[in-house]
Amino acid sequence: MVHGYTDDQRWTLKWIKLLIGRMFHISYTVQGVWRLLRRHGWTCQVPARRAVERDEAAIEVWKEQVWPRVKAPRRTWVPTSASRTRQARP
Structure with missing residues (x-):
């Protein structure tokens, strides 16, 4: 709020870029700001x-009763080739 962002207080890279420019008179790109923040340990x-x-109770019932019926069964193991090329057709 101190820097004029009263409506929406989520910090975007664009806003951080503008703030860095105002405070330190340095120009960064949005990608440069992201790299700078990541370098200093920030995450999105x-x-x-x-x-x-x-309704947490309804969600639990759905997970236990409905999801197992809807979920596709796991594929069984089948031997495959380690080659990245297609096998020749006979």
Whole structure:
């Protein structure tokens, strides 16, 4: 809020780029800002939002009863070739 972003307080690379330019009179690209932040240990984070209407009990029932029926069975093992080329057809 101090830097004029009152409506939306999520920091985007574009906003960080503009702030660096204002405060230090250095021009970075958006990609350069991302590399700089990563170099200093920053990661992109998205807040976990949960719906107010979320019904945890119904979700658990669905996971235990419905999902196993819907989920496709795992493929069985079949021998394959280690070659990256296609095998010749007879």
